[in-house]
Amino acid sequence: MSRKIYKEIEQDNGTLTIWGSNRWIKIDYAKPEWSDNQEPYFRYEDRRHYLSEILGTRFPNAPEWIKEFDGYANDSFFSGVLVKLSDDGEAVKAFTFCS
DSSP states (O other): OOOEEEEEEEEEEEEEEOOOOOOOOOEEEOTTTTTOEEEEEEETTTTEEEEOEEEEEETTTTOGGGSSSSSESSSSSSSSEEEETTTTTTTEHHHHHHH
């Protein structure tokens, strides 16, 4: 996947870069290793991301830049995936962030 910069955000501790194509990704269902039930997931950068692993962005004192997204999941202390959900809940837009 070619990385297209979606946005760069200047912060006190450096620049946060967000990459992504801004395209909708269909949500599918599969049984993860930790559950006996089917769960919704999307495939992004050759990995399944289950929605149950995504944390919401509506929390007290959330930084302004994260409020345009519906959720996130960290890959490390400095990077992760940001998610925007479609209105019908059938697709997501996924982005990679790194600081």
